[in-house]
Amino acid sequence: MTMSKNVLLLPGDGIGPEIVAETRKVLEVVSEKFSLGLELSEALVGGSAIDAYGKPLPEETLSAAKAADAILLGAVGGPKWDTNPDFQIRPEKGLLGLRTELELFGNLRPAILYPQLAHASTLKEEVVSGLDILIVRELTGGIYFGKPRGIREKEGGIREGYNTYVYDENEIRRIGRVAFEAARARNKKLCSVDKANVLEVTVLWREIMEELKAEYPDVELSHMYVDNAAMQLVRAPKQFDVIVTGNMFGDILSDAAAMLTGSIGMLPSASLDKNGKGMYEPCHGSAPDIAGQGKANPLATILSAAMMLRYSLDQGEAADAIEAAVSKVLDQGLRTPDILSEGMRQVSTSEMGDAVVAALNS
């Protein structure tokens, strides 16, 4: 008898509902094919939750997320809510609240170039071909959550905005271990990215990473300043295997890494707690500029579902099948507009989802 597994789908805003609908089709097919007994339910988060409940993370959604075996999120945000004067009532706060409430501190953002997309990258083919790197981003600390924060008035009525970049050594150690373990399971090369020439918080970061090295003598550890890392990611990205960094640097570097894979529409992610429970989402946002037009690439979300099966639901075979199906549709020359190149056939969001389903069934 199969044990049923509860998966909570959080479509969110903008292209979120479109890409999650395609991913739902894929999950239904693999559930059937591999007898996974996935029970899929949906809840609101972000702007859609603000519209329905007046807040971006309603209690119903949070308790469903806590009860679920795994969560798959589309994206949140959009211009409709960007001018909300109460900063707590913003879609992004719903996503950040889920990450902190569920203690999802370990964010894995793999940037893999499918060989079929070597032409889709804006970089030269030889720079990106064979690319397979992993960014490990700390997700529940750093400047995103540090206190004090706010906008205050100084003497003379001058307003100033302020945030606090803070990490304690335990927070650094636990993300460090995630990264060392990941490097150990790959090519045993870890690059820690910081700004230790300027920021004390990252002086401590570097010190703790060095300390952890003793536990992982088989992993080669190096350090790089974030400005150089941004440059090196574009200049020679294949020099990296695993990168570990804090919340904000990881946010920025992972968008840069996305373009190495051809499109931000290709980059999946896993956000894990200490027990491996997780929320899975594409690295991109709600793309308001293309929402509702059938132009969104659903593959980052579909690949996030594969990560979910592998990391939280222990279904590596089903995950492999999804990734093979994605590779197959790329072999067939099917492309959403963001990854379109000469000689390929342009398809819509739902045609891409249907093609992945067909590849799974074939």
Ligand SMILES: NC(=O)c1ccc[n+]([C@@H]2O[C@H](COP(=O)([O-])OP(=O)(O)OC[C@H]3O[C@@H](n4cnc5c(N)ncnc54)[C@H](O)[C@@H]3O)[C@@H](O)[C@H]2O)c1
């Ligand atoms: N995890 C999330 O939910 C998340 C992540 C990033 C941004 N956001 C939010 O999304 C909104 C828009 O932010 P942004 O414009 O800076 O970033 P974005 O990632 O939404 O879009 C950047 C560009 O990439 C394109 N793009 C993104 N995903 C795509 C896909 N799947 N297929 C094809 N093209 C795609 C968009 O059309 C746009 O041109 C903001 O409200 C932001 O806060 C949410």
Ligand SMILES: CC(C)[C@H](C(=O)O)[C@@H](O)C(=O)O
């Ligand atoms: C929407 C925003 C809060 C989020 C982040 O900054 O973490 C996004 O950019 C991401 O990369 O997941």
Ligand SMILES: [Mg+2]
């Ligand atoms: Mg981001």
